Amino acid sequence: MLLAPMGAAVLRGQQIDTGTTVGMKAVKIAVPEFRPSAADAKINHLAEVFNQTLWNDLDFSGNVVLASRSYYPLGNFVNPADIRPEDWTRTGVEAAYITYGSVAIPTSGQMRGAFTADLHFTELKSNRPALQPVRWGGGLDTDDAARFVAHNWASAILENLGFGKGVATTKIAYVSDRAGAKEVYIMDYDGYGPFPLTSLRDLSLTPAWSPDSEHIAYMGYRGSVTNIEIIPRRGGPSVPFPSPVGLNTTPAWSPDGKRIAFASNRDRHSSGDGPEIYVANSNGTNMIRLLPRPTSRGIDTSPVWNPATGRELAFVSDRSGTQQIYRINDDGTNLRRIIDDGGDAENPSWSPDGNFLAFAWKRSGNSRFDIYLHDLVTGRNSQLTRDTSDNEKPTWSPDGKHIAFESNRTGALQIFSMLADGNKPQQLTRSGINKAPAWSGYIK
Amino acid sequence: MKQSQSWQSTALLLMFVAFMSFACKKTPAPPPPPPPPPTANTGDTPAPALPAPTVTLRADTSTITRGAAITLTWESRNAATVDIQPGIGSVTPVGAGSRQVTPASSLTYEITAVGPGGRAGDTLRITVNDPPPPAATTSRGGDAVAPPAALNLTAQQIFDRDMKPINFDYDKSDIREDQKGKLQTATNYLKQNATVRLTIEGNADERGSEEYNLALGDRRANAVKQYLVSQGIAENRLSSVSYGEERPVCSAQTEDCFEQNRRAAFRINP
Numbered sequence: 001m002l003l004a005p006m007g008a009a010v011l012r013g014q015q016i017d018t019g020t021t022v023g024m025k026a027v028k029i030a031v032p033e034f035r036p037s038a039a040d041a042k043i044n045h046l047a048e049v050f051n052q053t054l055w056n057d058l059d060f061s062g063n064v065v066l067a068s069r070s071y072y073p074l075g076n077f078v079n080p081a082d083i084r085p086e087d088w089t090r091t092g093v094e095a096a097y098i099t100y101g102s103v104a105i106p107t108s109g110q111m112r113g114a115f116t117a118d119l120h121f122t123e124l125k126s127n128r129p130a131l132q133p134v135r136w137g138g139g140l141d142t143d144d145a146a147r148f149v150a151h152n153w154a155s156a157i158l159e160n161l162g163f164g165k166g167v168a169t170t171k172i173a174y175v176s177d178r179a180g181a182k183e184v185y186i187m188d189y190d191g192y193g194p195f196p197l198t199s200l201r202d203l204s205l206t207p208a209w210s211p212d213s214e215h216i217a218y219m220g221y222r223g224s225v226t227n228i229e230i231i232p233r234r235g236g237p238s239v240p241f242p243s244p245v246g247l248n249t250t251p252a253w254s255p256d257g258k259r260i261a262f263a264s265n266r267d268r269h270s271s272g273d274g275p276e277i278y279v280a281n282s283n284g285t286n287m288i289r290l291l292p293r294p295t296s297r298g299i300d301t302s303p304v305w306n307p308a309t310g311r312e313l314a315f316v317s318d319r320s321g322t323q324q325i326y327r328i329n330d331d332g333t334n335l336r337r338i339i340d341d342g343g344d345a346e347n348p349s350w351s352p353d354g355n356f357l358a359f360a361w362k363r364s365g366n367s368r369f370d371i372y373l374h375d376l377v378t379g380r381n382s383q384l385t386r387d388t389s390d391n392e393k394p395t396w397s398p399d400g401k402h403i404a405f406e407s408n409r410t411g412a413l414q415i416f417s418m419l420a421d422g423n424k425p426q427q428l429t430r431s432g433i434n435k436a437p438a439w440s441g442y443i444k
Numbered sequence: 445m446k447q448s449q450s451w452q453s454t455a456l457l458l459m460f461v462a463f464m465s466f467a468c469k470k471t472p473a474p475p476p477p478p479p480p481p482p483t484a485n486t487g488d489t490p491a492p493a494l495p496a497p498t499v500t501l502r503a504d505t506s507t508i509t510r511g512a513a514i515t516l517t518w519e520s521r522n523a524a525t526v527d528i529q530p531g532i533g534s535v536t537p538v539g540a541g542s543r544q545v546t547p548a549s550s551l552t553y554e555i556t557a558v559g560p561g562g563r564a565g566d567t568l569r570i571t572v573n574d575p576p577p578p579a580a581t582t583s584r585g586g587d588a589v590a591p592p593a594a595l596n597l598t599a600q601q602i603f604d605r606d607m608k609p610i611n612f613d614y615d616k617s618d619i620r621e622d623q624k625g626k627l628q629t630a631t632n633y634l635k636q637n638a639t640v641r642l643t644i645e646g647n648a649d650e651r652g653s654e655e656y657n658l659a660l661g662d663r664r665a666n667a668v669k670q671y672l673v674s675q676g677i678a679e680n681r682l683s684s685v686s687y688g689e690e691r692p693v694c695s696a697q698t699e700d701c702f703e704q705n706r707r708a709a710f711r712i713n714p
Contacts, residue, residue: 182690203690206655219658224643224685247662247686250655263655265662270679272617272666274659299659316655323656346653360653369653392653436654 026065027161030088030095030124031055032077033069034117037104042141046115047103050146054099056190057154057168060426062401062419064161067095078102078118080133085124097130098122099157103146111137115145119153121160131160144193151188167397171233171440172404173197173207173216174415178432184218186233189397189404189417189439191428197231198238206250206436209233210257210282211307213441217251217260228262228284233440241284247275250302254330255310258282261290261303263315274299277315279330290332295319302347305330308354314338316346325359325374339374341381349394349403351420358384358394358403358420371405373420384422395439396420404428404437497523499557501566502628504636510548510572517542517632519675523557523564530554540635540676547572600712603640606633607710610668611703614649617663619671627668630710631675641713644668646686647693649702654688661686668708683713 031054036047059066071092077083077100088095101118115138121131136152138145151168158166170189175182179196184207187194198204203221210217213233220229220238227244228251231237241248246269251262260282263275267289277300280287290303296319303315312334314327320337323344328335338357339345342364349358355376360369371384371394385391389409396403397417404417410427413435418425428434499520508514519540520526526535528543530551535541553568597605608626610619619627634640646665648657665684673679694701 203687205658205688205690221685224683226685247658249658263659265659269662269666272663272670274663299656301655301659302653316653318656323653344652346656 026063027097028065028067028095029058029157030067030072030093030098030100031058031069032072032098032100034100035076035078035102037102040105043103043105043115046105046141046143046146049143050103050115050117050150053147053150053190053192054154057151057166058157060190060402060417060419060424061154061158061163061166061168062424063158063163063166067093080120080122083122083127085127089124095124097157097161098124099153101133105141111135113141114139115141115149117149117153121157131156147188147192164399165442167399167402167439169443170398171213171443172395172415172417172428173209173233173438173440174429174434175205175207175436176429176432176434178434182433184216184231185434186216187428189402191415191426194429197233197235207438208251208253209438209440210253211255211441212257213443216438217253217262219249219251228260230282239283241280241287245269249275252304252313253282254305255307260284261305261313261315263301263303268294268297273297274301274318276300277303277313277328290328290330291335292332295335299323304348304350306350306354307352308350314348314350314357316348325357338376339381344369347393349396351396352398352400356420358396360392360394360405371403371422384418384420385425391416393436395437397439398441402439404439406435406437496562497521497557497559497564499523499526499555499564499566500628501528501553501555501568502632503568503570504632506569507571507573508547509575511546511575513544513546514570515542515544515636516553516568517635518555518566519631520557520564523559525559526555526557528553528555542635602637603633603710603712606630607642609707609709610664612664612706612708614702614706615652615660617660617667619667627671627675631672631677634672634677634681641681641683643683643685643711643713645691645709645711646684647691647705647707647709648689649705650689650692650697651702652689654690658686658688661688664706664708 033051034047036043058064073087075082083098088098099121101120103117105115106112116135118135120133123130136149138149154168155165167189171186172189173184173186176185181201182203183196184198184204185194185196197216200220205219207216207218215230215232217228217230220227225244227248228241229238245266246264248262248264251260253260259279261277261279264278265273265275277290278287279290298318300315300317303313306312312327312329314325316323317326323346325338325345325348326335327338344362345359347360357374357376359372359374361372362369369390369392370386371391372381373384374381387409389407391405391407393406394403401420402417403420404415406413407416412433414427415429415434415437416425416427497520501516501518504515527533528535532543547570550572551570555566557564606629610623610626644665646661648660665686669682669684672682692705694704
């Protein structure tokens with residue numbers, strides 16, 4: 001896998017280049033619309049869903065540039081015989097690759113009644129398939145089925161071009177009150193296909209993915225008891241940590257999946273002191289306080305692991321009087337403050353390569369939070385969002401090219417995503433309050 | 445049209461079937477609960493209290509109808525002697541006490557506590573009204589230790605009347621002076637309803653991060669809990685939970701609204 005290097009990040013004014021297409025020579029792809037095989041309202045609709053999903057997946061990948069459709073030749077592009085490479089490489093289009101094909105709901109055969117797509121991906125210079133032509137089925141004739149095929153095809157194209165799997169098949173866990181109580185939901189990375197995972201009908205908060213993306217840890221409320229609970233992402237019973245006392249919140253999985261860090265005041269709840277950071281086995285046993293002795297009566301919370309090393313964590317503490325981000329070794333040594341430029345710094349999220357922290361920062365004199373990147377190598381900070389709303393809770397995509405976050409820029413809190421350089425922001429949720437996004441790893 | 449390539453069906457269909465099993469909840473047997481973790485050492489020890497005496501005198505109501513009884517409750521700390529006038533005299537100087545009285549006319553009770561650390565006092569004005577004409581009966585305050593039904597209010601209504609939310613300053617969990625009246629009423633209620641157990645719900649306004657506000661709400665709930673315990677309420681009757689900024693009672697972005705949301709509220713445990 002040839003993931004574009006993020007270590008070579010370059011600051012340009014307030015812009016940061018984390019290896020996305022900004023400033024890079026990008027691969028250009030032509031994506032003419034896949035044609036429905038019949039004149040039928042249903043397949044027309046599914047074709048639209050498929051085309052939009054595929055376009056967005058490739059466009060938002062941050063790895064390729066899509067040739068503008070206004071310069072495409074006229075016609076239907078369904079079979080190899082329909083493609084004349086010179087039409088697609090000439091000035092205006094200038095594509096290096098083309099993906100095209102058709103979609104259908106077969107009335108007979110193995111995939112009868114299901115959405116199917118005949119998929120081509122061709123290198124134009126050689127006029128040879130870069131991927132073997134293939135027919136994929138979505139299993140059902142629904143929008144989700146069409147999106148599923150599109151996500152997987154986009155993923156296959158990006159992987160073929162050497163960009164890794166991309167994010168097209170990844171998911172985002174989050175908290176939503178759209179059905180009343182706040183529950184943990186999961187949606188596709190582009191905001192489609194949301195479904196509720198928890199059903200506590202009380203409060204479920206601060207979801208976090210296991211590194212294999214098979215489980216989600218979250219803060220669950222059962223009456224006046226708050227605890228860390230773990231639920232399979234495909235649904236099933238939650239398994240709580242043993243013996244909850246006091247506040248238990250913000251779980252975070254170690255990159256090897258064996259440990260969970262979280263915040264709790266279990267050893268000093270009756271004195272009213274704030275939570276401290278604990279590390280336990282991923283089933284909640286062998287709980288130990290990260291800092292061996294209390295060094296502050298204040299609030300320590302929001303731990304995250306360095307995903308590259310698994311040997312250190314970042315967390316938020318108000319031990320200095322305001323909320324700031326600290327890092328510490330996983331054996332409780334070498335505590336030091338990371339962000340030391342005033343204001344309130346919260347919600348650290350470590351980039352997959354370990355080189356950046358995304359965080360929410362309310363700088364001195366400001367009344368609102370924005371998303372910033374902290375370069376752990378140079379120590380420099382760069383601003384990714386800039387508006388009059390609160391932008392908080394950044395979370396990295398597994399390819400390190402995107403960041404999802406929560407914002408009240410449209411009123412109630414909603415979830416947005418953007419490229420890790422701040423470009424291409426898009427709103428992912430609209431119904432109810434939606435917050436606390438957590439981007440999955442690669443889904444198997 | 446010519447099919448120049450042979451299409452391959454793929455296993456994606458099967459992948460999709462696995463994918464769609466989101467919908468069907470699997471029910472693997474949950475693992476047996478592991479043993480409880482070792483308890484770590486506790487936090488700092490609070491500083492010892494100053495030995496100056498404190499004393500409060502309260503009643504379940506400040507206005508009664510002549511002939512009705514009223515329950516005085518008092519509470520003292522660090523006192524060697526406690527005296528209530530008129531008509532009651534010396535009472536036990538340790539902790540809390542109560543006495544039912546039937547004053548014939550309006551008066552002011554005065555309580556004095558004397559201890560090694562000095563002297564403290566409190567006063568309580570009781571207004572005694574003439575009985576109203578038969579049509580306008582207000583039996584409220586008739587007999588404070590009677591069951592709630594006698595007051596014509598449901599238990600929940602009395603709870604709601606006496607257990608008002610406690611408000612806090614921004615980013616603070618200290619009990620404000622102006623909230624102590626509400627806490628005294630709450631204390632009296634809990635002493636008169638000794639079987640009631642409750643949950644104290646700590647809340648924060650929306651400013652600051654969700655995680656920080658969860659901790660701040662927890663501090664507020666615990667501050668109220670500790671205050672009630674200091675007033676003699678058994679700790680095992682009081683649970684606490686923080687809802688952080690998740691359960692606002694007011695949604696506008698105004699200071700007035702923020703103030704309403706910075707609260708510790710009470711809920712009867714079933």
